[in-house]
Amino acid sequence: MAFREAGGVLLCPPWDRFSWQKHGFGTRNANPLPALTLRQVHSGDVLLAGDFADRECEGDALVTTEINRPIGVRTADCVPVLLLDPGTRAVAAVHAGWRGTAASIVSNAIEEMQRAFASQPCELEAAIGPCIRVCCYEVSDDVAARFPEANIRRSAGSRPHLDLAAANRDQMIRSGLAPEHIFDCELCTFCRAELFYSYRREPADPGRMLSAICRLA
Numbered sequence: 001m002a003f004r005e006a007g008g009v010l011l012c013p014p015w016d017r018f019s020w021q022k023h024g025f026g027t028r029n030a031n032p033l034p035a036l037t038l039r040q041v042h043s044g045d046v047l048l049a050g051d052f053a054d055r056e057c058e059g060d061a062l063v064t065t066e067i068n069r070p071i072g073v074r075t076a077d078c079v080p081v082l083l084l085d086p087g088t089r090a091v092a093a094v095h096a097g098w099r100g101t102a103a104s105i106v107s108n109a110i111e112e113m114q115r116a117f118a119s120q121p122c123e124l125e126a127a128i129g130p131c132i133r134v135c136c137y138e139v140s141d142d143v144a145a146r147f148p149e150a151n152i153r154r155s156a157g158s159r160p161h162l163d164l165a166a167a168n169r170d171q172m173i174r175s176g177l178a179p180e181h182i183f184d185c186e187l188c189t190f191c192r193a194e195l196f197y198s199y200r201r202e203p204a205d206p207g208r209m210l211s212a213i214c215r216l217a
Ligand SMILES: [Zn+2]
Pocket: 132, 133, 134, 135, 136, 188, 189, 190, 191
């Protein structure tokens, strides 16, 4: 689905109906400014936003119901996933590279929303932001072996390609999300150099995009 661009930030159109939240996926041109991010370590660790400062704690996903405290993640090829719960107004921001995805980071975030706020997975909605897509994401056989074969594309004479966005989508569906509640911008950070930073394309000097979500009321 095409996400809408506003002031250089990408928005998930179906979430226009939720006036109680604000969210955005950054680009080269602009970034949302989350109040709280983590020191990301490619883990499966989810933190409930608490009484700690920006970049004080390590982990790769944040969940909260706090009002006016935007939470966010930094990415440049890894998958940014934002989640919201229309019932409890809980929100989550997830950083899912291959290691985090292999550690079920997005499923862990959903579990934390269930545990902390009694969210029902079938009511949650998710937005998948720009990331390196299967067109461009060559991985080693060792990395490919950590993922379901359905998330790997193989062709003769080239290394396997990993569909990290699909791996996260499949995890969310296994966790109970409805497929029609998962919105994907379908943009590739490696293909779209004019719009996005890419760690793979510019390893020497990769910029970072921020993705954030905030409960407003
Ligand atoms: Zn691509």
